[in-house]
Amino acid sequence: MAMMTYLEAIHQGIEEEMARDENVVIFGEDVGGVKGGVFGVTKGLAEKFGDDRCFNTPLTEGLIGGLAVGLGTVGYRAIGEFQFADYLLPAVNQLISEASRMRYRTQGDWTAPITFRAPYGGGVRGGLYHSQSTEKVLFGQPGLRIVTPSSPRDAKGLIKAAIRCDDPVVFYEHKRLYRLLKEDVPEDDYIVPIDKANVVREGDDITVIGYGMVLNHALKAAETLSKEGYEAEVVDVRSIYPLDKETLVKAAKKTGKVLLVTEDNLEGSVMSEISAIIAEEALFDLDSPIRRLAGPDSPSMPYALPLEREFLVSEEKVLKAMRELAEF
Amino acid sequence: MMKKLKESGLSKEEIIQAYRHVLMGRRLDERLWQLTRIGKTSFNISGQGHEVGQVAMAMAFEHEKDYFLPYYRDMTPCLVWGMTPKDIMLGSLGKEDDPSSHGRQMPNHYGSKEHNIISHSSTVSTQYTVATGVAYGAQLAKKDYVTLTTTGEGSANQGEVQEAMNFAGVKKLPLIFVIENNGYAISVGRDEQYASEKLSDRGPAFGMTGIQVNGNDFVESYLAFKKVVEDARKGFGPALIEMMVTRLTSHSADDDHSVYRSKEDIENLKKNDGLLLFEKQLIDEGYLTREQMKEIDAELKKEINQATDEAEAMPDPKAEDILKAVYADK
Secondary structure (H helix, E strand, O other), X not given: OEEEEHHHHHHHHHHHHHHHOOOEEEXXXXXXXXXXXXXXOOOOHHHHHOOOOEEEOOOOHHHHHHHHHHHHHOOOEEEEEOOOHHHHHHHHHHHHHHHHHHHHHOOOOOOOOEEEEEEEOOOOOOHHHOXXXXXXXXXXXXXXXXXXXXXXXXXXXXXXXXXXXOOOEEEEEEOOHHHHOEXXXXXXXXXXXXXXXXXXXXXXXXXXXXXXXHHHHHHHHHHHHHHOOOOEEEEEOOEEEOOOHHHHHHHHHHHOOEEEEEEEEOOOOHHHHXXXXXXXXXXXXXXXXXXXXXXXXXXXXXOOHHHHHHXXXXXXXXXXXHHHHHHO | OOOOHHHHOOOHHHHHHHHHHHHHHHHHHHHHHHHHHOOOOOOOEOOOOOHHHHHHHHHOOOOOOOEEEOOOOOHHHHHHHOOOHXXXXXXXXXXXXXXXXOOOOOOXXXXXXXXXXXXXXXXOOHHHHHHHHHHXXXXXXXXXXXXXXXXXXXXXXXXXXXXXHHHHHHHOOOEEEEEEEOOEEOOEEHHHOOOOOOHHHHHHHOOOEEEEEEOOOHHHHHHXXXXXHHHHHOOOOOEEXXXXXXOOOOOEOOOOHHHOOOHHHHHHHHHHOHHHXXXXXXXXXXXXXXXXXXXXXXXXHHHHHHHHHHHHOOOOOOHHHOOOOOOOOO
């Protein structure tokens, strides 16, 4: 075990997989050379594994997508980094039209085992184009997997699982969590399952479901609420697509009161689908309407501090929503 | 003036084989149009008028090791690469054993794991960036395979085409980009598509050779490809070839080009039919007689009839397999 940040855990996971399998290559804007990424996730990888396996691309996200697909077809495991999740949009055609269906459209003759890394999320004064949660753009596209870790321990095990996965995986990394979270992380080889949600905290009164920054808010709020006599079950979605329906429905049925939290806009988010699943599968086990807590429906997260704060789902907002649900 | 066939450096047998490929491309496509008209297939999109240049292009590669990322008018070069008329039929009929997509894609979306032909989608030009990954794989593995990717002049205006050529130039990838320029993007003529005189001029803009060839001139096309493929294999980097061809048919089975092409233009198409020009050249230069061509034609038609019958008798995909191969574990 070693104390590690969320960022260091991702770095170590990638480094271990590159050492383990020489077919793993990583690339993106500023990823190679001495810089090693604008956040430093890939720092040192070019020196350790060579400039062929860790390299810079021109500023061309469509190319990053296609390059990864092509490498996949000839037996490599590409890790393509989009510098910000906001900037994967030019590559959506590659992700949806090529990566997600290479296996399907050839019945497995050709495949694209790829990890696309996408730093996402707000609270970093990033304004409209460095704050977004773009996972809903790709959500619901069979053939693609979308995952995101919410702790350093999961970050390492999940990036390793994504790299080893034979499907294209979009790996969302929360920028705010990069250096905020620190915990003991195993220094040996371990894998976090690619397709399982995780019950992070057990409780009998309410169920809170989320991922990323807001999940950490929910965990803190749950401790406060505990002192008030209510115990929250907190579930980390972790596998955003396909969803681990079994774990989510089980957790909803357990308490009968469900709060879904996302830092994305309220409408059309991942939580909308989770809400529909719970409504279909667990309606008669519910004791209250399903609640959603999310950002407002502005096009993205604005820059000025009062506006950013207004957009963000804070720990206070989560606590308030949890308390209201517990008292319902 | 077309270059003489003997200038190609190919043997008489190889030249006659090239003619067989060109004629097979034409006759097989004609059969696919028939099958569409009588409702046995739902669609066809055609390479008629491209075949001579396409065969010259494909013959410059080593099909055992080189990779091909085609577009939907490339049935003929796929045949040169090793696919069979039956393979093509299985695709157009949407059969389970279709090597391109096992009945999952529309007709004319070619692929074959066995022959290093990588599956492409209908979203024109995405194969250009995918091809960079295939070519970069050769550099990583220190292998000497060369990758070929094609598209039309309409699709060449997509952003990913420029992204791919830029990256290929930066990394000096062993990758040959081809634009098959037939002058029409469905109904839109070249004047509304691009302003430059030649699309091959985009090659030097990305640090690579750019060559325009007359796709009806077998030898000019073949020699141009031979040179850039040899250079790429030696590690000298990518090239762009713009192949000027003729679109003899409507864009696809769902289009009628008489709506937007002038009568005069359509009447002139025959004069620019690469097959007819190639046949005249073969006769003039003493490679084949008209009689021998008729014999070859009869042989190919027999082969196509057999391929059609065999493919039609093959099983359709099963409805319950709709979710097969969505993910690796299913």
